[in-house]
Amino acid sequence: MVFDYLASGLVFSSIIVLGSIGLSLIYSIADFANFAHGDTMTVGAYAAFLTFGAVGGLGGSVLGLPLGFFVALVAGIVVAAVVAVLTEKVVYDGMNAGSIELLITSIGIAFVYRAIIQIGFGADFTRYEVQTLRPIEALLPYGIRVTQHDVAIVLSALVLVGSLHTLLQYSDLGRKMRAMADNPDLARVSGIRTDRVKLWTWIIGAGLAGSGGVFLGLYNQLSPRMGFNLLLLIFAAVILGGIGSVYGAMLGGFLIGMINQLTPVLSDIALLTDMGALLPLVPDSFGITIGIEYANAIAFVIMVAVLLVRPNGIAGEAT
Amino acid sequence: MSALSDPKGYWADLTRSEQGVLAFIVGFAGLLLVGLLTGALAPTYFLYLVGLAGMYALLSFGLNSQWGFTGLINFSVAAFFGVGAYGTALMSASSSPIAGDVLPIVGLVVALGVAALLALAIGIPTLRLRADYLAIASLGLAEVVRLVVLNERQFTNGSAGVRGIPPFFEGVPVLATLPETMPGLAVRPLPGTTIVLETPFWSALLNVAIVLGFVGISYAVLRRAHRSPWGRVLRTIRSDEDLARALGKNTYGFKMQSFVLGSVIMALAGVFYAHLNLFVSPGDLDPVTTFYVWVAVILGGSGSNRGALFGGFVIVAIREGTRFLNEFAWIPIDVAPLRLLLIGVLIVVLMRYRPQGVLPPQRELIWPKVVDEAPDRPDSGVREAKAGGGDD
Amino acid sequence: MTDADAAAADAAETATAADRSKDDVVLRVEDLQKSFGALTATDHATFEVARGTITGLIGPNGAGKSTLFNLVSGFYEPDGGRVEVNGTAVTGMEPYEIADHGLIRTFQTPRKLEGMTVREAMLVGPRKQPGESFLNLFFKPGEVGEHEAANLEEAERILEEFEIDHLATQPATKISGGQMKLVELARAMLADPELLLLDEPAAGVNPTLRNKLAEQIRRLNEQGTTFLLIEHDMDFVMKLADPVIVLDQGSVLMEGSPREVQTDERVIDAYLGGSP
Numbered sequence: 001m002v003f004d005y006l007a008s009g010l011v012f013s014s015i016i017v018l019g020s021i022g023l024s025l026i027y028s029i030a031d032f033a034n035f036a037h038g039d040t041m042t043v044g045a046y047a048a049f050l051t052f053g054a055v056g057g058l059g060g061s062v063l064g065l066p067l068g069f070f071v072a073l074v075a076g077i078v079v080a081a082v083v084a085v086l087t088e089k090v091v092y093d094g095m096n097a098g099s100i101e102l103l104i105t106s107i108g109i110a111f112v113y114r115a116i117i118q119i120g121f122g123a124d125f126t127r128y129e130v131q132t133l134r135p136i137e138a139l140l141p142y143g144i145r146v147t148q149h150d151v152a153i154v155l156s157a158l159v160l161v162g163s164l165h166t167l168l169q170y171s172d173l174g175r176k177m178r179a180m181a182d183n184p185d186l187a188r189v190s191g192i193r194t195d196r197v198k199l200w201t202w203i204i205g206a207g208l209a210g211s212g213g214v215f216l217g218l219y220n221q222l223s224p225r226m227g228f229n230l231l232l233l234i235f236a237a238v239i240l241g242g243i244g245s246v247y248g249a250m251l252g253g254f255l256i257g258m259i260n261q262l263t264p265v266l267s268d269i270a271l272l273t274d275m276g277a278l279l280p281l282v283p284d285s286f287g288i289t290i291g292i293e294y295a296n297a298i299a300f301v302i303m304v305a306v307l308l309v310r311p312n313g314i315a316g317e318a319t
Numbered sequence: 320m321s322a323l324s325d326p327k328g329y330w331a332d333l334t335r336s337e338q339g340v341l342a343f344i345v346g347f348a349g350l351l352l353v354g355l356l357t358g359a360l361a362p363t364y365f366l367y368l369v370g371l372a373g374m375y376a377l378l379s380f381g382l383n384s385q386w387g388f389t390g391l392i393n394f395s396v397a398a399f400f401g402v403g404a405y406g407t408a409l410m411s412a413s414s415s416p417i418a419g420d421v422l423p424i425v426g427l428v429v430a431l432g433v434a435a436l437l438a439l440a441i442g443i444p445t446l447r448l449r450a451d452y453l454a455i456a457s458l459g460l461a462e463v464v465r466l467v468v469l470n471e472r473q474f475t476n477g478s479a480g481v482r483g484i485p486p487f488f489e490g491v492p493v494l495a496t497l498p499e500t501m502p503g504l505a506v507r508p509l510p511g512t513t514i515v516l517e518t519p520f521w522s523a524l525l526n527v528a529i530v531l532g533f534v535g536i537s538y539a540v541l542r543r544a545h546r547s548p549w550g551r552v553l554r555t556i557r558s559d560e561d562l563a564r565a566l567g568k569n570t571y572g573f574k575m576q577s578f579v580l581g582s583v584i585m586a587l588a589g590v591f592y593a594h595l596n597l598f599v600s601p602g603d604l605d606p607v608t609t610f611y612v613w614v615a616v617i618l619g620g621s622g623s624n625r626g627a628l629f630g631g632f633v634i635v636a637i638r639e640g641t642r643f644l645n646e647f648a649w650i651p652i653d654v655a656p657l658r659l660l661l662i663g664v665l666i667v668v669l670m671r672y673r674p675q676g677v678l679p680p681q682r683e684l685i686w687p688k689v690v691d692e693a694p695d696r697p698d699s700g701v702r703e704a705k706a707g708g709g710d711d
Numbered sequence: 712m713t714d715a716d717a718a719a720a721d722a723a724e725t726a727t728a729a730d731r732s733k734d735d736v737v738l739r740v741e742d743l744q745k746s747f748g749a750l751t752a753t754d755h756a757t758f759e760v761a762r763g764t765i766t767g768l769i770g771p772n773g774a775g776k777s778t779l780f781n782l783v784s785g786f787y788e789p790d791g792g793r794v795e796v797n798g799t800a801v802t803g804m805e806p807y808e809i810a811d812h813g814l815i816r817t818f819q820t821p822r823k824l825e826g827m828t829v830r831e832a833m834l835v836g837p838r839k840q841p842g843e844s845f846l847n848l849f850f851k852p853g854e855v856g857e858h859e860a861a862n863l864e865e866a867e868r869i870l871e872e873f874e875i876d877h878l879a880t881q882p883a884t885k886i887s888g889g890q891m892k893l894v895e896l897a898r899a900m901l902a903d904p905e906l907l908l909l910d911e912p913a914a915g916v917n918p919t920l921r922n923k924l925a926e927q928i929r930r931l932n933e934q935g936t937t938f939l940l941i942e943h944d945m946d947f948v949m950k951l952a953d954p955v956i957v958l959d960q961g962s963v964l965m966e967g968s969p970r971e972v973q974t975d976e977r978v979i980d981a982y983l984g985g986s987p
Contacts, residue, residue: 108666
């Protein structure tokens with residue numbers, strides 16, 4: 001069973017990582033906690049949904065996904081990036097406000113995105129029109145139930161994250177982005193054109209979020225709340241990794257995604273469920289069953305614990 | 320000068336936005352009065368709305384004393400409201416799985432105590448850090464509180480909710496049975512309309528009295544706090560926390576006090592709600608409540624108690640107003656996303672174009688009696704300068 | 712002993728102005744260190760501020776003056792070394808605790824207090840106001856009122872001394888940058904400091920106000936407040952301060968009278984960009 005949880009943890013982590021990288025970059029370079037980031041993922045998912053409906057399968061198939069789906073993926077990325085850049089230009093850019101005011105504005109933006117999607121598509125769950133696959137036969141003996149779609153999600157995420165890594169390490173833009181994420185003031189005085197870097201941050205951050213949204217829709221279902229529901233996990237990942245650290249966000253996203261999917265294992269831990277039997281002075285029947293319904297709560301507890309002991313994240317400098 | 324002895328001078332002395340608000344209130348009150356007199360608006364329902372408005376005003380007071388005074392971002396207003404509602408419900412309701420049938424006044428104390436503890440628990444890890452950490456953590460807290468209420472059936476009844484909550488004055492002599500003992504009254508405000516006032520009306524009136532009491536006490540406490548050196552430190556923290564620290568203020572302690580105070584007032588709103596509705600369920604913890612309250616506070620004017628009061632009433636007008644949208648056939652969409660859109664647009668537009676709200680605090684906030692000749696408005700509204708617009 | 716320490720010790724020996732009252736030290740900084748990642752901002756800085764002086768702290772851009780202020784006032788936690796105020800070790804304490812020992816600081820670019828008049832902003836200054844306790848507001852309103860009245864009177868008196876009493880009821884956001892600096896200084900005085908750290912008090916202040924500011928600092932100093940000030944305006948600092956401490960690359964390069972500092976080769980080298 002644990003192998004199965006680990007496998008689905010890997011898939012889910014891929015999605016969280018795609019969300020958390022962008023959130024972390026925007027957090028440090030645009031200098032505010034963007035509460036609309038989760039809904040940017042939703043935007044990507046629904047843009048892909050629309051596109052896929054329009055272009056159809058286009059024949060051919062990679063890992064159980066028709067080529068049309070990859071067109072839809074690109075559309076999801078592009079639309080999410082365009083929407084984010086437009087929002088930045090129309091709303092945030094002209095505000096001349098502090099990071100706190102921007103944060104509050106972003107939650108309004110999140111509602112606007114979600115409301116528009118809900119008005120357009122309804123509040124119900126929906127799916128991409130791709131065939132539901134059976135788990136890969138070869139892995140079943142190990143108790144692992146993953147589909148080719150899951151493999152496609154992980155591989156696509158790896159490609160995207162790998163491209164980002166290349167960009168950050170080997171391009172001029174990437175170096176400037178890292179410098180700015182690391183220390184915005186320092187970067188500004190050293191003559192980096194912050195406006196251009198900021199614009200690219202929005203494009204890359206929102207684009208990755210859009211792809212994460214598309215995969216989330218493929219992994220689960222689509223709903224107007226899908227992104228907002230994920231926001232807490234993504235924030236937890238970013239804080240765990242240390243705000244402003246791209247690689248920290250990857251690590252944080254990986255850990256949070258894993259822990260989230262491993263939650264069922266926790267409910268088997270005897271110490272928690274049979275607390276009464278193990279501890280003196282506690283009634284025998286007493287115990288905490290941490291079911292999967294508490295998966296998000298665990299991310300929250302981890303986040304608070306990190307804030308208490310290492311507010312700069314596990315990859316950041318200790319204070 | 321008073322509005323009664325010199326109405327013209329009073330009017331001329333108001334800022335344009337104050338005039339607008341006053342005109343709005345007078346117009347709205349007039350509309351309600353017409354509704355009441357013609358029988359279009361049932362008096363009991365009207366009183367229920369007043370009760371709700373008072374509840375939102377309390378929530379706005381709570382958030383205002385966190386965000387408006389100190390600049391603390393709390394995205395779990397709904398959770399503290401829920402803790403208040405569930406706290407008193409689980410103590411006093413007949414169907415409570417853990418206690419039950421305790422006097423509501425005890426429920427009130429327990430609920431406020433739990434809210435204070437919860438505020439401490441979330442404040443300790445976050446209030447030492449940048450302001451946005453509290454925002455993120457409180458978003459998580461709201462989710463956790465909702466999950467616990469929903470899933471811990473053995474303590475909370477889960478999605479079934481808690482029934483059998485007694486009225487607030489249960490067990491108090493006279494007041495407990497007052498609505499039943501009041502005589503039924505038939506009122507003919509206008510020829511041809513008859514309104515019968517019976518027990519439900521009297522108990523609704525009693526509820527309004529309770530909420531007005533809560534609102535009045537909170538307002539008095541907050542107004543005094545706002546004009547005090549205590550409030551001044553909070554306002555300094557909001558503008559420049561480092562400055563407050565450099566001047567020897569323990570800003571962590573002040574932020575904690577502000578956060579706990581606001582959370583307790585939010586829980587008070589929850590307590591009132593539980594005894595108004597006599598039933599609570601996880602649906603009452605809907606996170607969207609949090610953002611209604613945010614709109615109320617920003618709209619009213621962050622830091623302004625009267626603004627929060629006004630904002631609270633506007634929110635009820637919006638909520639009840641949009642309820643009727645569904646009754647028009649030509650609007651084919653559900654009202655829920657429209658409300659969400661409205662909240663979102665209001666937040667963005669207010670933050671973008673009028674961050675100071677419509678009733679920003681105007682007067683100089685110095686302890687009363689110390690300055691007798693304190694100018695009500697030093698030259699022009701001090702807060703107007705922030706937005707750079709001299710629109711008043 | 713590092714070169715910088717040796718230099719500092721050397722300077723202290725020759726500086727008559729500096730050692731005349733070192734027996735009464737308000738602030739003692741020993742071997743203070745702080746680095747941010749690879750950047751060493753404060754490198755074994757050691758110096759003392761004698762009671763009753765106006766001590767200047769100068770140094771080229773990036774010498775670590777502001778970092779040093781932040782370390783001394785508790786805004787940063789040092790990586791090593793110690794800070795003593797009035798003989799009490801305050802290393803690692805919170806700024807408000809350090810303020811309790813009599814050390815108050817100002818900032819280079821103060822944010823304006825939105826929604827407050829100048830005299831309201833002034834009233835934030837006094838420490839340990841009874842009205843800063845929430846409970847006192849309701850249980851001892853009389854006491855709160857008395858102190859508030861006394862503080863207001865004191866605030867207005869100081870504003871008068873600073874010749875800016877006409878600003879008292881102006882919005883704090885609507886006064887000029889120079890006036891803001893005066894208000895800042897006046898407010899800091901309400902906190903009753905023994906040692907006041909001023910971070911570039913003259914920056915962005917027009918020459919007329921600048922003279923007024925210098926005059927006020929000198930007057931307050933004569934009344935017993937010790938000052939430590941960072942300043943870029945050499946003219947301002949050399950007229951006002953004695954001794955002057957020169958900081959370079961995070962450590963103390965030398966200390967001496969303004970004349971000694973101005974003629975010192977090492978100081979000239981540091982300012983010309985070459986390190987000694």
